[in-house]
Amino acid sequence: xxxxxxxxxxxxxxxxxxxxxxxxxxxGSAFRLSFHLRRPDEDRDSCFFVELASQKTxxxxxxxxxxxxxxxxxAKKMTVKLGIxxxxxxxxxLEGRCDQVRGGKGLYHESSESTTILHFRRQxxxxxxxxxxxxxxxxxxxxxxxxHILFSEAEAIALRLTLQQAIGLLGLSDLLSRLLYxxxxx
Numbered sequence: 001x002x003x004x005x006x007x008x009x010x011x012x013x014x015x016x017x018x019x020x021x022x023x024x025x026x027x028g029s030a031f032r033l034s035f036h037l038r039r040p041d042e043d044r045d046s047c048f049f050v051e052l053a054s055q056k057t058x059x060x061x062x063x064x065x066x067x068x069x070x071x072x073x074x075a076k077k078m079t080v081k082l083g084i085x086x087x088x089x090x091x092x093x094l095e096g097r098c099d100q101v102r103g104g105k106g107l108y109h110e111s112s113e114s115t116t117i118l119h120f121r122r123q124x125x126x127x128x129x130x131x132x133x134x135x136x137x138x139x140x141x142x143x144x145x146x147x148h149i150l151f152s153e154a155e156a157i158a159l160r161l162t163l164q165q166a167i168g169l170l171g172l173s174d175l176l177s178r179l180l181y182x183x184x185x186x
Contacts, residue, residue: 017162019155022070028055029149030072031131033159035166039181046170048087048163050118052133052147053077078133078147080109080116084170087163090120093129094160113138129156 016034032051038044053072060068082090089101100121101107109116119132129151136144151159 017158019149019151020070020072021149022055022059022072024058026055026058026070028070028072029053029147030055030074031149031151033162035162035169037169037180040178041181045083046166047084048082048166050080050082050131050133051077052131052149054147078116078135078145080107080118080133082107084167087167091160091163091167093120093122094156094163096122114142123150126150128152129159 016032018030018032020028020030022028030053032049032053034049034051036047036049038046051074053074054076056071056073057068059070062068086107089107092098093101101119104119104121106117106119109118114135114137116133116135119130119134121130122128123130131147131149131151133147134144135146136142
């Protein structure tokens, strides 16, 4: 569903989970969670990237009657980097330990250009797990960008397992990183 195929050649381990929620009115969204394992030569921690894209086109039919799938605006997606502890904050909600991340305050991210807040919570009506992202530019007159997606119980299980397993890999991260990114000797 309009998902870009471009993966950096230098990154051999690139795993992601994607959910598409198109609507007939065109106000749906798509979500992608990617885990990035630190390479041995990098001076950074392993992390997750959350991406949220708005629906760009609705489903339709071609002149021949073939279905044309809806597309999502990945070029204008919102991307937020999650550290391991922030991913664990999501797990507290997914595992039922609390109803929302940080008591409803959300996860706060600040850059030189914008402030972004991620709210992640369990909700009763409609039932599921809601993610809201609000990005406010620091420049005057900049447009506030908002995104929303509601995960079903089944999607929440996939999200929980992805987060848990990726975090579990961190105990072996040095070994995995060397195995995945080392160049074979010639």
